[in-house]
Amino acid sequence: MPTKTYIHVVKKAAIAEHASLEVDLSILPTPGKGQVRVRSALFSITYNNLTYARMGSILKWWDAFPVPESLPAPYGDRSKYGIAPCWGWSEVLESKIDGIDVGMLLFGYLPLSGLPVDLQLVAGDAEGHMVDVSEQRKTLMPIYNRYIIRDPDMRLSELSPERVEDMGREAVYRPVWECGYLLNKFNLSDPFVHPAGHQGPPDQPWGKAQGDLSSAVLIILSAGGRTARSFLDGLVHNRDQKTGPLALLAITSTAIEAVVKSARFPMKVISYKAIPEPESMIWVAEHRPAKVVVVDFGGRSNSQADLAEALKRHLPTTDAFTVGVGNEPKADTLEETIAKLRRASVLPNRVQMNTGPIRDAMVEKMGAEAYFPMVNREWTSFVERGNMEDLRILWEERVEGESGIEGAWETICKGELPSDAAFVYKL
Structure with a gap:
């Protein structure tokens, strides 16, 4: 098991200023009752991520994944630095919740970082849906606290390259x-x-x-x-x-x-x-x-x-x-x-x-058990019409450096990501 990883941090007041830092996994506390520890496993980086960083202070997106205060100065100052969020799949590393097993994949809101995070999850209002109820995330809108287990038996290491690519495209497009x-x-x-x-x-x-x-x-x-x-x-x-x-x-x-x-x-x-x-x-x-x-x-x-x-x-x-x-x-x-x-x-x-x-309004009107299956069917139809076929995925596998999250963030900040392309990371 690795003992170190890299974390990517962004300056809240000037999001083009960012850094990757090596951190020791020992800084993480032991997961508590009702928590799962997950790592960002398969996720996308596009210009959409800049929106979360630009407006993070107003819409509380920075609250989702605060920086560890043990980081070296100035990066441990939560008022000045944050971890930018993204969408994709996280992999369960440890679980204190019955029914959620190590290796399961959850689709939802994730940190652009190699450092695992703990989610305080309870059962949601639809099959396979979980909701993070941790204190730090009560400021976020419900859409960002919902995690979905699409298939409890799916394991990232067992998936075909074609299936992984489909999931990468979904991470880019579905939100x-x-x-x-x-x-x-x-x-x-x-x-x-x-x-x-x-x-x-x-x-x-x-x-x-x-x-x-x-x-x-x-x-x-x-x-x-x-x-x-x-x-x-x-x-x-x-x-x-x-x-x-x-x-x-x-x-x-x-x-x-x-x-x-x-x-x-x-x-x-x-x-x-x-x-x-x-x-x-x-x-x-x-x-x-x-x-x-x-x-x-x-x-x-x-x-x-x-x-x-x-x-x-x-x-x-x-x-x-x-x-x-x-x-x-x-x-x-x-x-x-x-x-x-x-x-x-x-x-x-x-x-x-x-x-x-x-x-939220439509879930309230229709009920979650009607809304989410409807949306899943419509998403499948969208994909089957070939809407993602021209998407060019730039695959990467690390946090630090030019070929990592660090380099991708630099690219989108400079406006140099081609309109037909998106970064997808499989850490």
């Missing part, structure tokens, strides 16, 4: 896919759940008047990202044509030909530079929409302001509503991120989407 799925299925379709979940802020109403696409033209900013492509797949394949949209204007810097070919409604794809040009808004107006719905998956630079001005100039009497989903994938400080969100609010009637509360 952002659920966001796109919920947006199409429940925010922009009956029952028109508020994008913030439940009722949302009182000054940001949401219902059929805002979310119904049957008489709307839909405009998507950053239409080529994985969350947007997941949403577009549902829009094309998982929606009654009578529910709209009348047409779709996709603004992107990457190719999305497959969606264009399969769309059952008029669709136009333009670059960011083309937003101020009148032809695009003339095309929107030709469809005579009762309203325009904008979904902003993280438009680049000044695209929100350009689009707001174009709508105001060419469709001044048409109602418009905006759902904010993502941010531009950069290693910004919290202050820079907040400033960008404020600039993005120039888009009309903007509300911010949050996947976790929407899931």
